[in-house]
Structure formats: structure tokens, C-alpha cells
Amino acid sequence: MTLFEQIKLPDLVADELEGYNLNANELNITANVVICPIDHEQSLNIRQKLGQPLIHLTDAAVFILAQNANFSLPVLTDDLALRRQLEARDTLVIGSIGLLIRAYHQQLIDKTDIKSAIDSLFNESSLHLSQAFRLYVQQLLNELNLNF
Amino acid sequence: MMKNIALGEQLTFLLTQRGVNEATILAQAVSKGISLLYQEAITEAYLLGTISREEALKTLGADTLEEIEYQRDALKRDVEWGLSND
Numbered sequence: 001m002t003l004f005e006q007i008k009l010p011d012l013v014a015d016e017l018e019g020y021n022l023n024a025n026e027l028n029i030t031a032n033v034v035i036c037p038i039d040h041e042q043s044l045n046i047r048q049k050l051g052q053p054l055i056h057l058t059d060a061a062v063f064i065l066a067q068n069a070n071f072s073l074p075v076l077t078d079d080l081a082l083r084r085q086l087e088a089r090d091t092l093v094i095g096s097i098g099l100l101i102r103a104y105h106q107q108l109i110d111k112t113d114i115k116s117a118i119d120s121l122f123n124e125s126s127l128h129l130s131q132a133f134r135l136y137v138q139q140l141l142n143e144l145n146l147n148f
Numbered sequence: 149m150m151k152n153i154a155l156g157e158q159l160t161f162l163l164t165q166r167g168v169n170e171a172t173i174l175a176q177a178v179s180k181g182i183s184l185l186y187q188e189a190i191t192e193a194y195l196l197g198t199i200s201r202e203e204a205l206k207t208l209g210a211d212t213l214e215e216i217e218y219q220r221d222a223l224k225r226d227v228e229w230g231l232s233n234d
Contacts, residue, residue, distance in 0.1 A: 019151025061158055087177060094229055132192035134222065139196060140227050 007031045008077075010038045010061030025117055031134045038064050066091055096121055097137060191216055 007029070009017075009076040014035045015023040024033055038061040044065075055063070059082040066075050066086055074092040074097065077083060083093045094102075098119070104114040122134045162173050187208060194204035194216070205213050 080215070080222065083222055084218065092224075092229075093225075095226045097223055098226030098230045102225055105231055128186055130191065132188055132195050133219065133223065135192055136195040137223060140223065144227070144231065 002030050002108060003042075003099065003106070006034060008034045008036050008065055008073075009059065010065055011035055012038060012043070012058045012061045016058055035106045036065055050085055055079065095133045101141075108117070186205075206227060 006032065010023055017024050022146045024035055040057075042055050042064060043060040047055055047057060048061055050060070050063070056079065059077065059079050062075060062077060062082060063085060066089075067072065071089040071091040073084075074094055075086050076094050077086075079096045083095070086093050094108060100109070100114050100117050100121075103110070109117070120136065159170070159173065162169060166173065190199065190204055190207045193199040193212075194201065194208075201213075204216075206214070
């Protein structure tokens with residue numbers, strides 16, 4: 001992946017990836033992955049401060065990383081509650097669909113790859129996007145003549 | 149999110165906890181299931197433009213509809229970013 005030169009991950013997210021047998025330092029990407037330790041107490045406080053809907057602790061850690069950069073760096077997340085908090089602070093938030101389309105647009109992946117990745121997003125990931133959104137994404141892509 | 153507990157185990161717990169028979173639980177399950185599927189179908193129809201916002205609002209309520217619209221718009225922004233050269 002060459003969409004970003006550097007990707008910062010809170011240590012909590014790196015730990016979560018390990019739960020899926022993914023080592024953040026050994027991902028097959030050319031971006032420099034930096035794992036940032038985030039204080040657990042600070043994550044708890046931010047989560048409380050942001051109020052309802054209560055975001056997950058890992059998302060609170062992502063919020064803190066964004067805050068440390070004065071909300072000036074793009075944030076990659078599919079969590080809608082975190083996205084709302086960040087977009088309210090004018091942060092550019094990018095979800096998996098955006099990343100996949102950018103990778104396809106920049107010819108880093110081909111049509112088969114993007115189709116398979118989007119199918120996986122809806123079938124296997126923890127995105128929790130319903131069938132309704134799957135059809136909506138298909139419609140969006142078809143309107144762009146990507147014809148999935 | 150609820151852990152992946154086998155349906156049989158869930159049913160056994162329900163029967164014990166509620167103290168009702170299996171037919172009652174299954175009738176409630178079908179009713180709730182259809183209601184959920186109906187809401188999903190309304191969401192789908194709204195997103196695909198086959199029903200109006202007013203119609204969706206009547207079934208889904210303002211909060212749910214607002215959440216769906218935010219998610220829809222977030223997906224649109226994702227697609228736009230994906231196709232941009234920023």
C-alpha cells in the first residue's frame with residue numbers, strides 16, 4: 001500500500017490486530033507504521049468526555065492521536081461514532097470503502113481485488129453494514145461506471 | 149455485541165427465564181424478526197430512492213433515519229475522496 005507515507009496506530013489498535021493474528025509491524029504495506037502508546041486512563045477520560053454514544057476504548061485512543069496532531073491528519077476508521085466526533089472537529093476521516101476506491105483509482109489494485117475486498121468488508125468484517133448499505137455502495141459504484 | 153451463543157442455548161435460556169412454552173417464544177421471534185427485516189427493507193428502499201424520506205421517517209423514526217443518513221453521506225464522502233487526487 002502506498003497511499004500514505006506513515007500510519008500511526010495507538011498501541012491498543014495494534015493489540016487488537018494481534019487478536020486477528022496480524023502484527024502491525026509486519027503488515028504488507030510500504031507505509032512506515034508507528035505504534036504510539038496511549039495512556040489507558042487518558043483513553044477512559046476522553047471516552048467519558050465525548051459522551052454518548054460511548055465510543056470504544058480503541059477509538060478513544062485514535063481520537064487522542066488525532067487530538068495530538070491538532071486534528072490536522074487524516075484518520076482511517078469505519079466507526080461511525082468516532083467519525084462524527086472527528087468530523088465535528090474538521091478532521092478528514094476516511095473509511096475502508098474510500099481507501100479501496102483510492103487504491104483502485106491509483107491502480108494499486110485491480111477490479112477483481114476491489115470487488116473481493118468490498119465483498120469481504122460486508123461478509124466478514126466487523127463493519128456491521130447492512131444489506132441495505134451493501135446495495136447502496138453497489139449503486140454508488142455503478143453510477144461511477146465502476147460496475148460492480 | 150452479543151457473543152456467538154448457539155441458538156439452541158439461547159432458546160433454552162429464554163424458556164427457563166421467561167417461564168413460557170416454546171411456541172410462545174417462537175411466535176415472538178418471528179414477529180420480532182419480521183419487524184427487523186421490514187426496517188432493513190425500508191432502509192434499503194430509502195437508500196436506493198424507491199421510497200420518500202417521509203415514508204422512511206414514519207417507520208424508522210427521526211434518530212434512526214438521521215444515523216442512516218449520516219452513514220450514507222459518510223460513504224459518499226469516502227467514495228469522493230477515493231476518486232480525488234488530494
